[in-house]
Amino acid sequence: MSARPAAVLWDMDGTLLDSEKLWDIAVRELARAHGSELTDEIRHALIGASGPNALRMLFAGIGVEATPQVIAEAGDFLERRVTELMLGPIPWRPGAKDALAMVRAEGLRCALVTNTKRSLTEYGLDTLGRDFFDTSVCGDEVPHGKPDPAIYRKAADLLGLDPIDCVAIEDSPTGALAAQGAGCGLIVIPCEIAVPEAPGRVFRESLVGLSVADLRAALAARDEHFGSAAR
Numbered sequence: 117m118s119a120r121p122a123a124v125l126w127d128m129d130g131t132l133l134d135s136e137k138l139w140d141i142a143v144r145e146l147a148r149a150h151g152s153e154l155t156d157e158i159r160h161a162l163i164g165a166s167g168p169n170a171l172r173m174l175f176a177g178i179g180v181e182a183t184p185q186v187i188a189e190a191g192d193f194l195e196r197r198v199t200e201l202m203l204g205p206i207p208w209r210p211g212a213k214d215a216l217a218m219v220r221a222e223g224l225r226c227a228l229v230t231n232t233k234r235s236l237t238e239y240g241l242d243t244l245g246r247d248f249f250d251t252s253v254c255g256d257e258v259p260h261g262k263p264d265p266a267i268y269r270k271a272a273d274l275l276g277l278d279p280i281d282c283v284a285i286e287d288s289p290t291g292a293l294a295a296q297g298a299g300c301g302l303i304v305i306p307c308e309i310a311v312p313e314a315p316g317r318v319f320r321e322s323l324v325g326l327s328v329a330d331l332r333a334a335l336a337a338r339d340e341h342f343g344s345a346a347r
Contacts, residue, residue, distance in 0.1 A: 121331045122281040123225035125271050125300060126249075128240050129232060130287035130307035131323075132212045135240065136163060138201040142194050143174060149193070152178035160309045163288050165262075167191060167233055167255055195235060202239035209307065211324030216248045222328050227271040229284070231255035231262050231291075250275060263290045265297030272298070283334045285323075292317060301334035315341035 130136045143162060147154040158177035162170045171190050175182040219226055226249045230237055233256040241252065251274040255261035258270055265279075272279040284295030287307040295302045296316060303318050303326075304311045311317075316338045320330070 119281075119332065119335050120328065121224060121283045121301065121335055122277050123227065123250075123272070123275050123283075124219050124331065125227045125229045125268060125282050125284040125295070126216075127284070127286045127288075127291050128228055128230040128237065128244075130163065130209070131285055131291075131305060132209055132216070132228075132244060133240055134207040134209050134307075135202070136308050138198060138206070141201060142197040143170075145197060146190055146193055147174065147178050150175075150178060150180050152180075154178065163290070163309055165231065165290055167194075167231070167261070169261070195233070198236055199239065202236065206240065206243045208243075209305075210322045211326065215323040215326040216244070218326060218328075219331075220248060224328075224331075225250050225275050225277070227275055228252035229267055229271045231267070262294035263297070265294050265299075268295050268298035268300055272300075283331045287311070296338075299338075301331070301336075301338045303330065303334045 126132055129139065140159065143159065144154050158174065161173055165173060168187065171187050172182050175186065180186065228249045232254060234254040237252065237254045251271065253267050253271045258266045261267060268279055268284060272282050279298040279300045283301040283303060285303045285305065286292050286295055287305055288309065289311050292302060292304055292311055302316060303320060305320050305322060318334045318337050
């Protein structure tokens with residue numbers, strides 16, 4: 117039987133909360149403020165990206181020079197607008213609340229690992245419930261956000277664990293790269309965009325019915341493809 121994970125490292129936007137739709141409103145309004153309509157292709161490229169990287173990609177896509185002032189003003193706009201949107205109800209992704217409860221009932225440790233900055237993540241935690249998590253790491257608390265694996269390494273470190281003993285649950289290509297780069301087992305539940313098949317990735321349609329057996333399977337898939345180097 118495959119190993120039992122020591123912890124689950126959860127992405128937030130698009131994985132536990134259906135909050136990508138709130139970000140969609142804000143980034144499209146930002147593009148319009150600069151005289152452009154955001155294409156779906158550019159919007160999809162932003163999903164999962166860290167704040168500064170996402171803004172540079174957005175402005176490159178609409179042909180606006182991303183000066184430090186433009187980036188700073190855009191970041192302030194997004195924080196204000198997303199805060200307004202998050203003050204209302206934030207919908208859960210299907211099965212997410214039961215999945216969090218299952219992991220806690222099994223005695224596994226948990227971390228929230230998100231590229232969203234801390235000030236906005238706190239609104240997400242208000243909806244999710246802080247009791248589900250032993251710690252959380254945000255995109256503005258590491259030198260580089262996802263797809264850099266540092267954010268997952270930091271989360272595991274805060275739990276006193278090695279990433280190889282953890283399973284990450286993600287919805288985006290960016291997050292999947294970060295989790296696998298850190299050495300985690302990985303379950304992918306695509307939300308707004310497709311995530312490419314790749315060695316070691318376990319896919320599910322939703323979090324409905326998630327079990328410890330699924331978490332074990334994620335570690336087994338990682339070990340099958342990457343062998344002893346992963347452990």
